[in-house]
Amino acid sequence: MNGEESQWLTVLIAVLGGAIRVGTPFLFVSLGECLTEKSGRINLGLEGNLIMGAMAGYGVAWITGSAWLGVLAAGATGVVLGFVHALLCQQPRVNDIAVGIALMILGTGLAFFIGKPLIQPTAPHLPALHLGAWSDNPALRAALEINALFIVGVLLAPAMAWFFRSSRWGLAIRTVGESDDAARAMGLNVNLVRMLATMAGGFLAGVGGAFLSLYYPGGWSEGLSSGQGLMAVALVIFARWDPMRCLYASLLFGGAGALGPSLQAVGVTSGYYLFNAAPYVLTLILMIAASSTKVRSGMPGSLAAR
Amino acid sequence: MKNPKLEMKQDCAIDQSRRGTLKSLAGLGLGTLAGSFGIGNAEAASKVTMGFLYVGPRDDYGYNQAHFEGKSAIAKQSWIKAVDQENVPETIAVQKAMESMINLDGAQVIFPTSFGYFDPHILKIAPKYPEVMFLHCGGLYDAKKHPKNVGSYFGYIDEAVYISGIVAGHTSKTGKLGYIAAIPIPQVLRNINNFTMAARSVNPKITVQVVFTGGWANPVKEAESANSLIDQGVDVLTCHVDSPKVVVETAEKRGVFSCGYHADQSKLAPKGFLTGAEWNWSKIYLDYATMIAKKQKIPNLIRGGFKEGLVKSSPYGKAVSAKAKAHADKVRAQFMKGNFVVYQGPIKDNTGKEVIPKGKGYSQTDIWLESMDWLVEGVVGKTKG
Numbered sequence: 001m002n003g004e005e006s007q008w009l010t011v012l013i014a015v016l017g018g019a020i021r022v023g024t025p026f027l028f029v030s031l032g033e034c035l036t037e038k039s040g041r042i043n044l045g046l047e048g049n050l051i052m053g054a055m056a057g058y059g060v061a062w063i064t065g066s067a068w069l070g071v072l073a074a075g076a077t078g079v080v081l082g083f084v085h086a087l088l089c090q091q092p093r094v095n096d097i098a099v100g101i102a103l104m105i106l107g108t109g110l111a112f113f114i115g116k117p118l119i120q121p122t123a124p125h126l127p128a129l130h131l132g133a134w135s136d137n138p139a140l141r142a143a144l145e146i147n148a149l150f151i152v153g154v155l156l157a158p159a160m161a162w163f164f165r166s167s168r169w170g171l172a173i174r175t176v177g178e179s180d181d182a183a184r185a186m187g188l189n190v191n192l193v194r195m196l197a198t199m200a201g202g203f204l205a206g207v208g209g210a211f212l213s214l215y216y217p218g219g220w221s222e223g224l225s226s227g228q229g230l231m232a233v234a235l236v237i238f239a240r241w242d243p244m245r246c247l248y249a250s251l252l253f254g255g256a257g258a259l260g261p262s263l264q265a266v267g268v269t270s271g272y273y274l275f276n277a278a279p280y281v282l283t284l285i286l287m288i289a290a291s292s293t294k295v296r297s298g299m300p301g302s303l304a305a306r
Numbered sequence: 307m308k309n310p311k312l313e314m315k316q317d318c319a320i321d322q323s324r325r326g327t328l329k330s331l332a333g334l335g336l337g338t339l340a341g342s343f344g345i346g347n348a349e350a351a352s353k354v355t356m357g358f359l360y361v362g363p364r365d366d367y368g369y370n371q372a373h374f375e376g377k378s379a380i381a382k383q384s385w386i387k388a389v390d391q392e393n394v395p396e397t398i399a400v401q402k403a404m405e406s407m408i409n410l411d412g413a414q415v416i417f418p419t420s421f422g423y424f425d426p427h428i429l430k431i432a433p434k435y436p437e438v439m440f441l442h443c444g445g446l447y448d449a450k451k452h453p454k455n456v457g458s459y460f461g462y463i464d465e466a467v468y469i470s471g472i473v474a475g476h477t478s479k480t481g482k483l484g485y486i487a488a489i490p491i492p493q494v495l496r497n498i499n500n501f502t503m504a505a506r507s508v509n510p511k512i513t514v515q516v517v518f519t520g521g522w523a524n525p526v527k528e529a530e531s532a533n534s535l536i537d538q539g540v541d542v543l544t545c546h547v548d549s550p551k552v553v554v555e556t557a558e559k560r561g562v563f564s565c566g567y568h569a570d571q572s573k574l575a576p577k578g579f580l581t582g583a584e585w586n587w588s589k590i591y592l593d594y595a596t597m598i599a600k601k602q603k604i605p606n607l608i609r610g611g612f613k614e615g616l617v618k619s620s621p622y623g624k625a626v627s628a629k630a631k632a633h634a635d636k637v638r639a640q641f642m643k644g645n646f647v648v649y650q651g652p653i654k655d656n657t658g659k660e661v662i663p664k665g666k667g668y669s670q671t672d673i674w675l676e677s678m679d680w681l682v683e684g685v686v687g688k689t690k691g
Contacts, residue, residue, distance in 0.1 A: 007538075014534045021533075022526055112393070119365045122574070139537035142560060217529035217552045222363055222393070224525055258530045264517040265484075265534035269688035276520045276527070 007266040010139060014265070017143030018258020019251040020150055021216045025050065025225075026250035027153040028208030029232035030239065031160060032078075034246050036201035037236060038164060039194045040177035040302035043085050044100030046205040047229030048107020049078040053209025055111040055118060058220040062123035067214050070123065071149070074210035075203040081107055082202025086195035104229075118220045126215045147215045149207065153247075156204075160243040173197050177300035205229065231283060238286040240298035249286075256282050354414060354595045356380070357407035358390035359400060361420035361548070362523060368549035368568040369522075373419045373443070375569070376587025386595050389413065396422030404431050408438050414598055415439040417591075421446075421491070432456045439604050441594065445493060445676040449606060457604060459590055460493075462611030462670050464500040465641050466583030467544075468648060469619050469634045470565040471504025473580045474542040475512055476630030477563050478505070483514045484535035486545040486553050488522045490689040492678040494546045497583075499682040500648055501544060501565075506684050508633070515540060516687030522548040532556040542580070554579065563625060570620045581634070582620035589615045609671055612641040644670075655680040656687075 029046050036043045053074035061070025085103055089096045129151070132144030163170040176183045176193045183190050212228075213220050235253060239245035260276035274281075356377075364374040370392065381388040389411045394400045400423050407413040416438060418428055424446045432440045432453045440456045447458035474483050483505055487494045502514040515538065517531040524547075532543055532553050544565035545553040551574060557564035558575035566572070566582025590608065597604050610616040619638070622631055640646035647669050651662035661680055662668065668675050679689055 010534065010537050014530070014537060017533065018530055022530065116363070116365075119363055120367065142533060142537065212526075217525040218555060219525070219551055221366065221523070221525055221549060221551070223523035226524055226526065228526075257526065258534070261517050261519065261527055261531035262534035262537075264687065265515060265531065265538045265540075267515070267686045269516075269686070272518055272688075273520060276518075 010266050011259075011262045013137075013139045013143045014258050014262030015255040018262070019255035020143070020146060021254065022257040023250040023252075023254025024147065024150045024153055024211050024216070025208040025228050026232045026235060026253050027150075027157070027247060028211065029205045029229050030235045030246040030250055031153070031156055031243055032201035032204030032208070033233050033236045034201075034239070034241055034243055035160065035173070035204070036082075036198045037241060037303060038177045038300055039173045039197035040180070040300050041086075041089060041096050041194050041198060042100060042233075042303065043082070043103075043198055043201060044097055044230075044233060045081065045085055045103030045107060046100075046201070046233055047225065047227065048104040048111075049081050049202050049205035050209040050212070050229035050232075051111040051225050052077045052081060052107045053206030054213035054224055055115040055209070055220055056206070057210030058123050058213035059115070059118050061214055062118065062121050065124060067124045067126045070214050071126070071207055071210040074206040074213075076206070078202035078204070078206025078209070079199045080202075081206075082199040083195070085202070086191075086198040089198075090191040090194065112222050115220055115222070119222075122219070123214065125218055126211070128215070147211065149211050149215065153250075157243045157247040164243070174300070177302055179301050205232075208232075231279065234283055234287065238289065241300060242298055253279055253282065353385055353387045354598045355387045355389070355412050356591070356595060357404070357411060357413035357416045358388065359394045359403055359407075359416070359418045359420070359423065360390065360392045361394060361396060361422070362392065364390070364392045366523075366549040367551040367571055367574070368547070370419070370548065371569045372585040373417075373587055376585070376591045377417075379588035380591045380595055383592070383595070385599065387411075394420075394423075396420060396427070398427075400427045401431050404428075404440075405434075408435055413438065415441060415594060415604070417441050417443065419443045421493075428456060429453070439598075441604070447607060454606075457606035457608070459594075459608040461585055461587075461590075461614075461616035462609065463583050463585060463617045464496045464648070465611040465646075465670070466617045466619050467497045467567075468500045468504040468641075469638055470544060470581055470583055471501035472508060472634045472637060473622070473626055473630045474501070474544065474563070474565055475505030475508030476627055476633065477580055477625060478509075478512065478542045480539045480541045481509060481512045482538070482540045483512060484532070484538075484540035484543045485514055485516045485685075485687075486528055486531045486535070486543065486547065487516060487518050488547045489520065490518055490679075492676055495678045495681060495689060496675060497546050498685060498687075499678070499680075502682050502684045503648060503653075504637075512684065514685050514687075516681070516685055518687070519547065525549075525552045528552045529556050533560070536560045536562055544582075550582075566620050572620055572623060576624070578625060579620075579623040580626050581622050584618050584620055586616055586618045611670060612638060613644045649675060654683040656683050656685045658683075 056077040057070040057074030060073035061067045088099045128145040128147050131146050132141035176190050235249045239249045256278040259278045264272050358377045360370040362370040377388050391403050394403050404416050421444050424442045428440050442458045485498050505512045519527040529552050542563040543557045550567045554564045554571045554574045558578050563578045563580050565580050572579045647667045649668040651666040652664040653662040655661050
């Protein structure tokens with residue numbers, strides 16, 4: 001293999017590895033947001049859930065010595081934040097976007113405040129599965145070191161799609177999301193369904209945070225998320241509220257995030273600001289593409305009605 | 307020593323971010339009351355009050371922690387009152403934080419430690435408070451252009467980076483080193499160049515691959531950069547970002563060596579950590595406090611490396627060979643004597659252009675080195691994106 005070929009292989013492997021490593025938090029947050037939005041409510045506060053989850057997960061893992069307890073704690077924190085969001089939003093004349101922004105700022109600030117003593121300690125990390133053991137290429141082996149949470153996320157996407165399509169509860173969420181009146185006519189408790197959907201969505205976003213602090217990049221610091229929660233919310237829109245498309249979009253975003261550093265690592269040094277901005281450029285392009293009316297067809301009715 | 311004029315300003319302080327309650331009390335006239343009866347001034351008169359601002363958290367295993375350690379060391383002195391604030395963004399927030407330290411705490415000297423605090427923030431506030439000294443950590447001060455009560459201090463940490471480069475050069479088996487850097491500013495480029503020249507003084511075939519992440523704290527990009535560099539065959543990693551924690555931990559996880567930066571990261575990588583370049587701020591902060599206490603004039607520009615005690619190397623890790631140690635110690639001894647010139651011509655940049663001709667040398671204190679905008683031969687990377 002000549003040098004140039006091996007370089008491009010490195011970039012390819014880095015983008016593949018990045019899609020898996022960087023994409024996992026996007027996957028969890030976007031699935032969570034998808035679930036919440038299907039019930040007819042937007043939770044912009046998931047960035048706050050992500051950061052709180054990262055902090056709480058790291059703290060609990062450090063204290064108890066178990067990374068999996070940390071994941072649970074992160075999810076539980078997300079549930080609490082989701083509950084607060086749902087509780088506030090079901091009051092009359094409360095705007096869910098505004099509440100979401102408030103909770104995002106609250107979650108971020110609270111995590112920074114409580115997380116002060118957690119910057120230094122080293123908590124146990126989540127274990128990885130070595131799926132690349134068959135390969136003698138160390139780069140490929142590293143890229144295929146896959147965290148169990150990623151696999152959970154990948155399985156969750158089709159499960160959620162099935163849930164929406166075929167299960168009784170999934171239909172209830174979709175009904176509530178399409179039309180309040182129709183749901184009430186069916187005897188569904190609209191607020192309860194939305195509250196459960198928001199809490200479950202919050203749980204997933206919290207778990208996404210645990211992935212950041214307990215696996216990749218690992219450790220708690222205040223710059224950990226840098227807006228990934230917000231990007232994941234945007235991602236749901238062009239995934240057209242479809243869990244499977246959330247999975248593909250998350251992988252695409254993760255790969256785009258890995259492009260800038262890996263190109264520089266192989267010596268493509270021109271335009272690194274542009275490549276570093278790749279995920280954001282991608283967001284813009286996809287948002288423009290997604291704003292055509294045809295694409296918006298998947299939008300839940302009560303979101304579209306506003 | 308507290309200026310009575312300051313009490314007046316206290317009432318019109320516009321800060322909201324810091325000590326909000328104190329300010330509102332002052333607004334009610336309690337501040338003036340305290341001032342006229344001299345309450346709280348007795349203490350201030352006998353103490354040297356210093357204010358520190360950090361752009362990130364105090365315990366980031368990096369740049370901000372190094373400053374905080376310096377501040378904590380001098381705060382132990384009974385005659386020094388040191389106040390600080392962390393997570394101050396490089397926006398108007400830093401102006402408010404500085405004014406509040408001056409007006410509410412009576413700070414006589416302010417240390418805004420982040421690069422981006424200087425222009426326009428320090429330059430805007432300094433003329434308003436001519437009796438307060440503003441000492442910026444970095445290389446932006448220009449005696450011709452800037453107010454008299456502004457100054458700068460900086461350590462030649464590139465000397466310690468040079469030592470790291472020697473150790474890295476001896477340790478690397480693949481001959482490929484990796485440098486993860488935030489933004490191509492002169493201080494960063496100088497560190498990269500020193501690291502490269504030091505490693506190539508051991509083995510001229512060594513190359514250093516640079517990745518610019520575009521920000522001082524972006525853990526995900528730093529981890530991606532580290533993984534990509536390791537995939538590319540790099541076996542010693544170092545970095546110039548605010549917190550090297552992610553880079554050092556990723557290197558350890560992937561089984562390659564690492565050199566630290568800013569503070570001591572040896573605990574994070576017990577197997578692969580080689581050494582690192584650290585600041586030693588406690589000394590200079592104590593020097594400044596002594597000058598203020600003795601009412602001496604504070605110099606506008608202070609620079610120093612190993613010799614002046616402003617920088618140090620982290621203790622050698624397990625993987626460092628005896629040969630590497632001997633070589634590194636020898637060069638450090640030359641730095642201590644002050645007779646080691648890193649930038650001794652002929653030196654070419656990585657586009658093949660000769661930047662320093664044969665026979666010409668720039669010693670450590672040369673201000674020309676502080677406007678560096680090129681990368682030395684052996685670096686794979688570009689200063690302009």
